Structure formats: C-alpha cells, structure tokens
Amino acid sequence: MRVVESFFLSKSRFEGFSDAVLAIAATLLVLGFHLPTSIATQSEAEQTRALIGIWPQYLVYFTSFATIGIMWLNHHAQFRYIQKITYGMAIANLFLLLLICFLPFPTEVLASFGITRPAAVYYGLTLCGIAIGYAVLHIQLLAAHPHLPQKIDPWTFLGAILYPVSTAIAYFSPIGGIIAYVLIALYYMLPQNVARSPLKP
Amino acid sequence: MRVVESFFLSKSRFEGFSDAVLAIAATLLVLGFHLPTSIATQSEAEQTRALIGIWPQYLVYFTSFATIGIMWLNHHAQFRYIQKITYGMAIANLFLLLLICFLPFPTEVLASFGITRPAAVYYGLTLCGIAIGYAVLHIQLLAAHPHLPQKIDPWTFLGAILYPVSTAIAYFSPIGGIIAYVLIALYYMLPQNVARSPLKP
Amino acid sequence: MRVVESFFLSKSRFEGFSDAVLAIAATLLVLGFHLPTSIATQSEAEQTRALIGIWPQYLVYFTSFATIGIMWLNHHAQFRYIQKITYGMAIANLFLLLLICFLPFPTEVLASFGITRPAAVYYGLTLCGIAIGYAVLHIQLLAAHPHLPQKIDPWTFLGAILYPVSTAIAYFSPIGGIIAYVLIALYYMLPQNVARSPLKP
C-alpha cells in the first residue's frame, strides 16, 4: 500500500515512548497495595499481622513486575535489527501497550478481592491478552522483513499457549493459577529464553 | 520579534518531554477504573458480574488510550521536518499537554458517573479542547515556516469539527456520543489518516 | 576540592532524569481533582453543578501545570551552555526536583480544603520553596563557571521576591493569593521572560 510505505516513525522515539510506558506501568503497580482500613488505630501486633497478611499481594506484585520487565527485555530484543517502523508495527505496539498499561488494574483486583476464582481468572485473561498482543507485534515485524532470514521463534508463540492453560488452571484452582503465572514469569527470565530477536543479524 | 527569534529549545529535549507526558497520561488512565466498594466480601458470582458490569469503563479506557496514542503518532509526524522550536510552539505544546494530561479525570468521571449526559458531554468537551490545542500547535508550526511548501492538511482541522459534533450527539444521547468518540479514534487510526506531516520534505 | 573536581555526571542523563521527573509531576496533578462523594447517585443537574462547582480546582491545576512547564523551559535554558555537571549542581537539582515533586500535594490540599487561608498559604510556601531551590541551582551554575561572562539575570531572583509577596497576600486574602500565583505564572510565560540562559554563549 502506498500510504503504508510512506509511513515513517523514528525508531528512537518509538522505543523511547514504549520504554516510558513500560516503566510507568511497572511503577504504578505499587499503587495496587491495599491495607485493611482504619489500621492506624490498631495495636502494633495487629499492624504487623496486617503487613504480613497481605503476602498474596507481594506475590502478585512480583509476577506483574516480572511480566513487564520481561516484556521490556523482549521488546528490546525484537527491535534490535529493525531499522524502519511500519504503520502495522506502530498500531500493534500501541495495542500491546494498552494491554500492558491495563495490568495494574487486575493486579489491584487480586489485591482487593484476595485470591478468588474471578480475580485469578481475570488476571490470567489479561496476561493472555498481552501474549496475543505480543504475538501480533511479532507477526508485524516478520511481515515487514519478508526477504531477511528469520528465526522461527517458538518462545514468542509459546506464551499464547502457556497463559491460556494457566488461566484454565486458575478457573479450577485460583492459587494454582497464581503459581502458574509466577512459574511462567520465572521461566521467561531464564537466560536461554530472554530477549531473543526474531531476525538474524 | 527579537526575543522570539533568539528563543531556542533543542528538538530532542522538546520531543522527549512531550513523549514522557503522553506516556504518563496514557498509563494513568488505568487509575480511573472503579469497582463497587466492599466487593471483597461478596460471592464469586457477584465479583464476576462486577468485573463484567464495568464494560463502559473498558470502552472509555480504549477511547482515551487510543486518543493519546493517535496524538503521539501525529505529534511525531508534525515535528518530522521541524528543525527549530519557536517560543510559540513551546507554549502551544505546553497548552496541548495540559489538556491531554487532564484526560484521565473525565475518563474517571465517566467511570464513576456511568454513561450519563453530564459525564459524556464533559468528556466530549475535553476532546474538543485537545482538538483545538492541536490545531493551535499546527498553526504555530506553519507560521514558523512561511517559505516552505506546506500541505494544507484537512485532517488536522477536521478534528475541530468532528469532536464538537460528537459532543452535541452526547448531549442528546450519551451512549451515542461515546460511540461517536470511539469511531473518531478508529477513523484517525486508519493508515491514510495517521501521522501526516504538515510540511513537505 | 579534589573530590568535587573528579565528580562527573553526563549532561544527557542529568537532563533526561530531570525532564522525566518534571513530566511525571505535571501529569500527577490530575490526580488532585476531587468530586463530592457518592455523586453517582445524584441527578444529572446535580452532576453538572458538581463539575462546574469545582472551578477553583481548574484554576489551581492550570497554575501548577504552568509552574512546572515554566520550570522545565527555564531548566532547559539554564543548562544550554553547561558542559559539565558538578556535584553542587546535582545535589541542588535533586533538592529542586524534591520540591517540584511535592507540588501535587498542596494542589490536592487546595482542591479538598477549597480556597481557605491555610490551603492558599501552604500552596504559596511550596512555590516559595521552589523559587529558592531554583535560585540555589542558579548560584551553583554561576559558581562552576567563574571565568565565563555571566549575565546577571534579574528574573531568576525575582521569583524569590514575587512568591513570598504573593504568599503574604494569600494570608490576608486567599483568593487574592491564588490570583497572584496565576499572574506570576502568566508573567513568566511571556516571551521576554522565558527560558533565559545565565551564561553567554
């Protein structure tokens, strides 16, 4: 298409904007922490119990932060050998950022509901959305470079399988689903899985 | 004017600041999500209904996020061939950013009021303000380059017509207005409408 | 001092960090908006009145946003001809950023108290603090360049006079103080007052 060909977005501003959005989404996660109200009037023992009692929130905070961190590392790797940003990449990237920016809400829902089935499934569906958004961006990158050698990267599309499975687990066992989300985050942080480029140099 | 001539702002810092503000405004939108209070004590079925029942908030979140995303793409296109930032551009840009940074509040008002007439019109008026701010910045850009060939860009000023019309629709039908806002956002994301430069290379 | 001489901070990372902090502080101002609670259950006429009735919040939002915008423009101008960041500049800059980052709180206090004497004076004292912080940074810049020709810039230090006077006005007339803060912001946005470098090129 003629119009798409003439579309040009500088890579540095594209990456800068993406990094800023990812950094802010990661930092906003802390606003999801909730303590039982009117705790200031309680005894010191009750205050201590409250700070320990929110342990599921620590777990979810770690998972959400790790997910955004991994997304940032992979985003960086994806664009390593990209010279030109196409219209398709720009729109797919905005769609992915929209989903990542939404992550603090399900994180907060899990914090305020506790680990109930609706909260755990809702969180998992958001991760599924992010995985799909990431795969769509991946496809845009490959489509824009048809003549370059391409690594068929199984890991990218693996996310589109692992997250739905984990969400299904969360439906039957909320805490099991949360553990699955944590394990996926840890799995993606392993050196052989992180920051792989879809294009050969 | 002598003073204006001597004004100089580096383009990279100007763009970096604008991108950061746009990125943060987009990310803060998630804070507008509201669940009915004391939901933690409700049954799982009620929790599920609550998460589905806030569907208008998802629609408004999408619209606000898409509006800021489009604004970022167009902002980038506007300054593609600009070498020098003038005083007029700097002030017009701050005015535009002030309006965009305000967007999370009408987004939250729509979330907490529901789709009522005041909330839908209030949101539309904010979009009108952003469209006007964008047109003012556009005029500053053209005014600073009187000797360069200029594309008379109908799209930029179209926004100053489409948003007031949609706000008028919202006055008579709040949900109709919301749908109009969504359609404008989608329209501006079409490849032939996005990221057009007002100056020929 | 030997240690200070060996201190080196890259100008680009110094400016990038400052810009990010200023951009975030500007964007967080929107979180200060407050509507009377349980407004969702009110009639449309009451909702409309509520959105108009918070007009002092719009005024304060404008003033705070304009103050941060001016601070950004002047910060940029200050460092235009600076090549090397000294320890004194880095500490003075962090101190200034600490005060600017605090601005959303007095903005929110004015929004929740209304324009009362304590709220208006509290806001003014914060602006005084920012003006002092800016002057201290200015002195650090001049001190680090003793051999360069320096413009004695009356505007920079004028802020350290205008803000205390406005705060005093706010003590006797809260709304008078607010108007004074708005006028100072507008005054600093005039082309002959904005973005002046303390060092000659």
Add this chain to the structure above:
Amino acid sequence: MRVVESFFLSKSRFEGFSDAVLAIAATLLVLGFHLPTSIATQSEAEQTRALIGIWPQYLVYFTSFATIGIMWLNHHAQFRYIQKITYGMAIANLFLLLLICFLPFPTEVLASFGITRPAAVYYGLTLCGIAIGYAVLHIQLLAAHPHLPQKIDPWTFLGAILYPVSTAIAYFSPIGGIIAYVLIALYYMLPQNVARSPLKP
C-alpha cells in the same frame, strides 16, 4: 555460558529505562501524603494544625526521595565505564528496580500508621532489600569485568551493614530508626561518598 555471551542490551536503552523507573518512583512518593479525613469541614485553625501535624510524613518523604536520588547518582556512576550489559546485570537491575518501585508503599504505611514499630521496621526492611539489590548488581558488574582494574568500593557494601543496624534500632525505638535512615541518606549525599565508579577508567 554461550547464551549469556550472546545476550546484548543497548546501554542507552538500559539506562533510559532505569532512569524512567527511578524518576517515577520518586514522583509517586507524593501520593503517600495523607491528611485526616473530612478536614474540609474543619476550622482554619484545625486545617493549619493538620498541615503541621503531618511533619513525620515530610521527614519520610525527604528520606525516600533522597534514597532514590542517591540510588540514581550511584547507578549512573556504576555504569560509567560499562560498555556491555550482560544478562546478569539486566536481571539484577530489574530486581533492584522492583525493590525501589516498592518504596512508595512503606512510605505510605509510615504516613498512615504514624511512626510505630511495625511501620518503622517495615520501612527499614525495604531499605535493606534495596541495599542488597544494589550490592548484587555491583557484584554482577565486577564479575563481567574480571580483567579490568577494580576499585574495591567499601561504600557499596557498607549499605548492607548500615541499613540492617538502623532497622534494628527502629525495632527498639521507631523514631530513632527514622533518624538513622535520614542520617544514612545525608551521609551518602556527601561529595566523597556519592557516585563512585567500581571500575577504574
């Protein structure tokens, strides 16, 4: 390891992301300020007392902001002579940012609990975590440059001693602990302690 060797993250995007996260964490601290509720209906004298009465919050705000500021200065110094980001640095850095991004929550806990033992110890434990995260990143840097001359930097590891001691003080005297945290922040801001590179140029 083969995989780790091939890992590559551009230093500029690595630093840009870290700076953005630090800037946002610093700016979010202001959201921790809390005034007693329904203060809008109180007399002006009571409003004034409320604004003065939250003095411990000012102290904690200063300490948290200074801690993040110092972390930024030292982060900058650490990477001054680093050319290549390894997998270990990237993961250690994300872990450190996760802990720093958490700081606004203990800051808010101290603001809402007041200076009680649980709140002061909780805040101290977070600072301990940050100090450990920083030391781990430091070790990653040294490990990636085994053949370069290295300054054994006592200050970096001193934090891993000072913060646990201060947290212990907070257990016996909450206010004593807070004063210790403030003193450590001031100590690290001294010119001979700030922004030291672990690698010789």
